[in-house]
Amino acid sequence: MNGNITEFNEELMIDFNGARVIKCRHTSKYSIIFNSGISVFVEQADDILEIMLQVPPIWKGMGY
Numbered sequence: 175m176n177g178n179i180t181e182f183n184e185e186l187m188i189d190f191n192g193a194r195v196i197k198c199r200h201t202s203k204y205s206i207i208f209n210s211g212i213s214v215f216v217e218q219a220d221d222i223l224e225i226m227l228q229v230p231p232i233w234k235g236m237g238y
Contacts, residue, residue, distance in 0.1 A: 180188060182197045196205045202218040211230040216223065 180195075182188070185197075186199060187194060187196045193206055193208045196207070198204070204216045206214040206216070208214075211232075213228040215226040215228070218224070
């Protein structure tokens with residue numbers, strides 16, 4: 175985050191300025207939740223990286 179590498183050892187959640195990163199126990203799944211309400215879910219799937227983006231309904235149709 176912010177140009178620095180951060181590793182999850184025993185921790186399953188790390189807070190950063192403006193975001194929280196959560197690692198799902200015993201998996202390669204991560205959730206990044208930003209203060210804006212946007213969430214990004216990342217998972218390794220058969221040698222590719224799968225990413226899902228969720229945006230709050232309030233942002234629907236805002237045009238930016």
